[in-house]
Amino acid sequence: MKHNVVTAIVGILLVLCGFAFWETGYVEIILGLILVLYLISTGYGSYQIRANYFVKSIHRGKKKAVALTFDDGPDPENTPRILAILKEKGVKATFFVIGKKAEKYPELLHQMDREGHIIANHSYSHHYLIALFSTDRLRKDLKHCTEVILQTLGKSPAFFRPPFGVTNPRYRAVLKETKLQSIGWSLRSFDTRVKNKYQLIQNVISKLQKRDIILLHDNLSVTADALEDLIEHCRSKNIEIRPLPEIINKEPYETL
């Protein structure tokens, strides 16, 4: 997307500047500077999923409500705690599950589904070098996660969230081919970095706006500790929590 436009502009700039400055002593410096700026913008685009640089992701809802999304589960300790709170509060969430964990804890996937939550793809391996995988390896990894969910629940997920929020041209190719819709976020809780639940709550409530897609992690105890207060805060501010598919107006599963 934007990457193609930037690449085309950089190509044109290189040619034009090459001609314009050919007979000066600055041509290498100018062409070098253009290339450095290109590399910086590419790096920024990879790590900022919200820039929609390589992949067009959905980061915000269309309706005036917020959606809770949980990544990196299912987790045998914290996912059940989170599911219990969601049930008690009558809130439906979306779980971006890691395929290899879903394979290990199928009962948790069944419970999520039974209790009205959405299950989505967050890759099979969640490998820390997944951004460096070849297109073929990435395709196999994403399809493997879809396969685990399909085998467990008989439903094929339509939503995908890239591990670490990192994207690149290989993701673009694979997501187009697999018809997975990339889902980002507009509000990051930083639950992976906070020291206690109060910091987490503060991170969310200080920025919370209607239409937010909130990023949380159901493998963390601090997230389970903070969840009830977060839900209560939304309610006290008259901010409705609705299921992700409803606020973005997209179907969560492929029709088989």
Ligand SMILES: [Zn+2]
């Ligand atoms: Zn993750």
